[in-house]
Amino acid sequence: MNTYVLSKDHLNKLAQELLTSGYKVISPSKDGRRFVSISSIDDLVISPNLKPSAVSMKEFFFPKTETLFYYKRSKDEYDLIDAAEENHPQIIFGAKPCDASAIPIVSKVFNWDYKDEFFNKKVENTIIVGLACKFADENCFCTSVGLSPISEKGSDLFMIPLSDNNFACKVITEKGEEFVSNHSSIFTETIDEKSINTNDIKIPEKRFDSKEVKAWLDKNFNHHLWDELGENCLGCAQCAFACPTCHCFDIVDEECNHTCGRRAKNWDACQFEIFTKHASGHNPRNEQDKRYRQRISHKFKYYTDKFDEILCTGCGRCTRGCPVLTDIGIILEDINQLAKESISNN
Amino acid sequence: MKQLIDISKELFESKKVGYIIGYAEDKFKRVKPFVAHSSSDAERFVFSNYSVNNLAVYLTRLLKPKESKIGIVAKGCDIKSIIALIQENQIKREDVIIIGVNCNGVVNQIDEQFSKENTAIKCKYCQVRTPAHYDYLVGEIKDVDLPEDKNFAIMQKLESMNAEERWNFWEAEFEKCVKCYACRQVCPLCYCEQCIVDKSMPRWIDSSATVKGNFAWNMIRAFHLSGRCIGCNECERACPADIPLSLLNRKMGMVAMNEFNYRHGTDINQPTLIGNYNVNDKEDFIM
Amino acid sequence: METEKFEPKIVAFVCNWCTYTGADLAGTSRLKQQTNARLIRVPCTGRIDPVFIIKAFEKGADGVLVSGCHPNDCHYNTGNFHARRRWIFFRQLLDFVGIDSSRLYFSWVSASEGKKWVDVVDGVINSVREKGPFNGYKKLNKEIEIPVK
Numbered sequence: 135m136n137t138y139v140l141s142k143d144h145l146n147k148l149a150q151e152l153l154t155s156g157y158k159v160i161s162p163s164k165d166g167r168r169f170v171s172i173s174s175i176d177d178l179v180i181s182p183n184l185k186p187s188a189v190s191m192k193e194f195f196f197p198k199t200e201t202l203f204y205y206k207r208s209k210d211e212y213d214l215i216d217a218a219e220e221n222h223p224q225i226i227f228g229a230k231p232c233d234a235s236a237i238p239i240v241s242k243v244f245n246w247d248y249k250d251e252f253f254n255k256k257v258e259n260t261i262i263v264g265l266a267c268k269f270a271d272e273n274c275f276c277t278s279v280g281l282s283p284i285s286e287k288g289s290d291l292f293m294i295p296l297s298d299n300n301f302a303c304k305v306i307t308e309k310g311e312e313f314v315s316n317h318s319s320i321f322t323e324t325i326d327e328k329s330i331n332t333n334d335i336k337i338p339e340k341r342f343d344s345k346e347v348k349a350w351l352d353k354n355f356n357h358h359l360w361d362e363l364g365e366n367c368l369g370c371a372q373c374a375f376a377c378p379t380c381h382c383f384d385i386v387d388e389e390c391n392h393t394c395g396r397r398a399k400n401w402d403a404c405q406f407e408i409f410t411k412h413a414s415g416h417n418p419r420n421e422q423d424k425r426y427r428q429r430i431s432h433k434f435k436y437y438t439d440k441f442d443e444i445l446c447t448g449c450g451r452c453t454r455g456c457p458v459l460t461d462i463g464i465i466l467e468d469i470n471q472l473a474k475e476s477i478s479n480n
Numbered sequence: 481m482k483q484l485i486d487i488s489k490e491l492f493e494s495k496k497v498g499y500i501i502g503y504a505e506d507k508f509k510r511v512k513p514f515v516a517h518s519s520s521d522a523e524r525f526v527f528s529n530y531s532v533n534n535l536a537v538y539l540t541r542l543l544k545p546k547e548s549k550i551g552i553v554a555k556g557c558d559i560k561s562i563i564a565l566i567q568e569n570q571i572k573r574e575d576v577i578i579i580g581v582n583c584n585g586v587v588n589q590i591d592e593q594f595s596k597e598n599t600a601i602k603c604k605y606c607q608v609r610t611p612a613h614y615d616y617l618v619g620e621i622k623d624v625d626l627p628e629d630k631n632f633a634i635m636q637k638l639e640s641m642n643a644e645e646r647w648n649f650w651e652a653e654f655e656k657c658v659k660c661y662a663c664r665q666v667c668p669l670c671y672c673e674q675c676i677v678d679k680s681m682p683r684w685i686d687s688s689a690t691v692k693g694n695f696a697w698n699m700i701r702a703f704h705l706s707g708r709c710i711g712c713n714e715c716e717r718a719c720p721a722d723i724p725l726s727l728l729n730r731k732m733g734m735v736a737m738n739e740f741n742y743r744h745g746t747d748i749n750q751p752t753l754i755g756n757y758n759v760n761d762k763e764d765f766i767m
Numbered sequence: 768m769e770t771e772k773f774e775p776k777i778v779a780f781v782c783n784w785c786t787y788t789g790a791d792l793a794g795t796s797r798l799k800q801q802t803n804a805r806l807i808r809v810p811c812t813g814r815i816d817p818v819f820i821i822k823a824f825e826k827g828a829d830g831v832l833v834s835g836c837h838p839n840d841c842h843y844n845t846g847n848f849h850a851r852r853r854w855i856f857f858r859q860l861l862d863f864v865g866i867d868s869s870r871l872y873f874s875w876v877s878a879s880e881g882k883k884w885v886d887v888v889d890g891v892i893n894s895v896r897e898k899g900p901f902n903g904y905k906k907l908n909k910e911i912e913i914p915v916k
Contacts (some may be wrong), residue, residue: 167722168656188720189658189791198658200690204913218914231753365515368537370665372720375658388686391826398911400688401658408678422541454591455717457666458533459512467507638863647865647903684818692907694826699864706856731863734813735856738835754856756793757848759838765858767874767885 135305139323142299146175148320151223161227162187180228182268182295186449190227190378191233195256202397224260232276232449234264234288236378242441252299261313264289266335273450275341275463281447283335288373302330341463342470344444349436350473364423367456372401373452404428481527483618488522489580491551497577499511500551501538503531532586534563534712539571540671555583556608560710561668563613567752580614585624595722596625600711604629608755656721658692663715663725669708706732709755710745769819771822777804777830782812785836792881800885803892813846817857824859830870831896837875838869
C-alpha cells in the first residue's frame with residue numbers, strides 16, 4: 135500500500151468533495167476543544183501541534199445518548215420500533231494516535247459476548263485519518279502504554295507533516311486503500327515511505343512500565359494508596375466522559391408521553407456514587423477510594439487480563455480537565471515506584 | 481508560605497485538628513487540593529495565584545467521624561461557602577478552624593501564566609480579599625491588576641434579546657452538555673444525599689444527554705442554587721463542555737440582591753433566603 | 768381547508784385544601800367553564816418544585832397555572848409563603864433562559880371561591896389561546912420521539 139503526498143489544497147479539495155457527496159466530515163473545532171462535524175472547508179483544522187481536545191472523538195462511534203429502540207403502547211400491547219438506521223459515511227481528520235488507537239481497543243469489548251451493532255456499523259462507515267502528533271505536555275504518556283506520536287494503530291490513513299503545507303499520507307488498511315482509489319484525483323503523487331523524516335517529531339520518554347504497574351495491581355487491592363487518592367477525587371465523571379477508551383453505559387427507558395417512548399444507551403461512569411448501587415440499597419463501592427481503585431484497575435489490569443490491551447491511550451485529557459488535578463500519569467509513576475520497592479524488598 | 485505552614489503544624493501538634501484541607505504542589509509544581517493528616521504533611525502547604533479550587537467542597541464530601549475538628553485553608557470567596565454551609569446547618573462553626581488567606585487574585589486558565597488577562601472574572605468584584613471571617617489570617621495583600629469582565633457584555637446582550645433568541649442561545653450551549661455532573665460535584669452547596677437528577681421513580685429530569693434533559697438539568701440546578709450560590713464559579717471552570725454556567729448563577733444572584741437585598745455567605749447568623757419567607761414578600765404577579 | 772383552531776393545553780397544580788376544594792365547589796355549583804385545564808392535586812403549593820413546571824412544559828403544556836391558599840390561610844401554616852418566594856426566582860429564571868414567564872400563572876383561590884376559580888381558569892385559557900402554542904419543546908422532543916418515516 136502506497137504513501138501519497140497531500141498539500142493543504144488537496145485536503146481542502148478532498149473535504150469539499152466529501153461534503154458535497156454527503157459524507158459527515160469531522161475535524162477538531164477551531165478552538166481545539168472538541169471534534170465537530172463541519173459544514174464548510176473553512177472550518178477544517180488539521181494541525182499536528184494541537185493540544186488534545188477536551189472531549190474525545192468517541193462521540194461519533196459511541197454517542198453520549200443513543201436510541202436503541204422506540205416503543206409504542208396500544209391498549210395491552212407494546213410495539214417495538216427499531217431506531218433509525220444512521221449509515222452516514224463519516225471521515226475524521228486530525229485524529230491523533232491517542233485518539234485513533236482507542237477504537238480498536240474499545241472494539242474488543244463491544245464485540246466480546248455481544249456484538250454491539252450500533253458501534254460496529256459506525257466504525258465500518260468511518261474513515262479515520264490519523265495525524266502524527268507534535269504536541270506533548272506533562273500530562274501525556276502515550277509511549278508508556280505502547281503507543282507513540284507516530285503510531286498508526288486505529289488509523290485507516292495516517293498523515294505525517296513534511297513541511298508547513300505538505301503531508302505524507304500513508305495507507306494503512308484496506309478500507310483506506312478503497313477510499314484512496316475512490317478519490318484518485320486527489321491521491322496522485324506518491325512518495326517512498328522510507329524517505330519520510332520524522333526526526334522533528336519528539337518521542338516522549340517512557341514514564342512508567344505498564345507491565346510492572348499491572349503486576350503491582352494484581353497484588354495490592356487493599357493498599358493505603360487508594361485511601362489517599364480517594365480523598366481528593368470529587369466523583370464527577372469528567373475523566374470518564376473525556377476519555378477515548380472509557381465505555382461504560384447506562385440503559386434507561388424514557389417516555390415521550392404515556393403511550394410512547396424510547397430505550398436509550400447513555401454514557402455512565404464508575405466514578406458516580408450510584409454506579410454500583412444495588413436495588414437493595416447496598417453499594418459495594420460506596421466510597422471514592424474504592425471507585426478510584428476501580429478506575430485504575432479496570433484500565434491497567436482487568437482489561438489487560440481479558441483482552442490483552444491497556445484501556446488507556448495516554449492522551450492526558452482526564453488530567454487536563456480534572457477540577458482537582460488528579461493526575462493519572464503521576465499516579466501510575468508512583469505505582470511503578472511502589473512496584474520497584476516491593477520487588478527490591480523481596 | 482512559612483506563616484501558613486507554622487500555624488498548620490501548631491494546630492496538629494496541639495491536637496486541635498484531625499486533618500487540614502489546603503493546597504499543595506504536585507510533581508510538576510501545579511497547585512491542587514491536598515489533605516494533610518500530620519505535621520509533616522503540612523510542610524507541603526502552599527498558597528498562590530494558582531490556588532483556584534474552592535476547598536469548602538471537601539467539607540461536605542469528606543465528612544468522616546471525627547474526634548477533633550477540621551482545619552481548612554480558604555480565601556475570601558471560599559469562606560463564603562463555609563459560612564453558607566454553617567447558615568444551612570451542614571456544619572457547625574466550632575467544628576471548623578478557618579485559616580483565612582489574604583488573596584491577590586486567582587488564575588482563569590490554570591495551565592497558563594497568571595496575568596491581568598488570565599485572572600478569574602470574579603476577582604474583579606471581590607470585596608473579601610481579606611476574608612470576612614477567619615480563625616487565623618496569613619499572607620499579604622498586594623496590588624492587583626483587575627481583569628476585564630467579559631461576561632458583563634454577554635449578560636447585557638442576553639437581556640436585550642427576545643425570548644426566542646435567548647432560547648436559541650441556551651439551546652446551543654446546552655447541546656454541548658454531556659451530563660458529567662462535574663458542576664454538581666465541585667459545588668460546595670450541592671450536598672444533597674440524593675440529587676433530584678438521580679431519582680428514577682419518578683424520573684423528574686431525564687438522565688440522557690439530550691438537549692431537553694440538559695435544559696432541565698441546568699435550569700433546575702440553577703434554581704436549587706438561587707439565593708445560595710456565592711459565585712465561586714468552580715462549576716464553570718470544571719465544565720468540560722465550556723458552558724457559561726456562571727451566567728445562570730449570576731442572574732439568580734442578581735435577583736437575590738435586587739429583590740431581597742440578600743447575599744448568601746456573608747452573615748453567619750442571617751437566616752437563609754430561600755429557606756425562609758416574609759409575609760410581605762411581593763405578589764404582584766399573583767392573580 | 769379550515770385549519771383546526773388552536774386549543775391550549777393548561778396544566779394546573781392546585782393545593783388540596785383550598786383551590787382543589789374551590790374547584791370542586793365550582794363543579795357542584797354547576798358553574799360553566801372551559802375544559803382545557805388538567806388539574807394536578809398537591810397537598811400544598813409548598814410541595815411544588817419548579818421541576819414540575821418544567822416537566823409540564825416538556826410534556827406539551829402551553830400554559831401552567833399554580834394555585835393555592837391565600838396567605839395566612841395555608842393548611843400547613845407557611846407552605847404558600849415558601850412557595851411564593853421560590854416563584855419570584857423561578858419566573859426570572861424562565862425569562863432568562865427564553866421561556867416566556869407570562870405562560871406561568873399564579874393565583875390564590877380559597878375553598879369557598881368557586882366563582883373565582885372559574886374566572887381564573889377561563890382567564891388563563893383565554894390568555895394562552897391568544898399567545899398561541901408553546902413551541903419551544905416541540906423541537907426538542909423530536910430528539911426522542913418515534914421518527915416519522
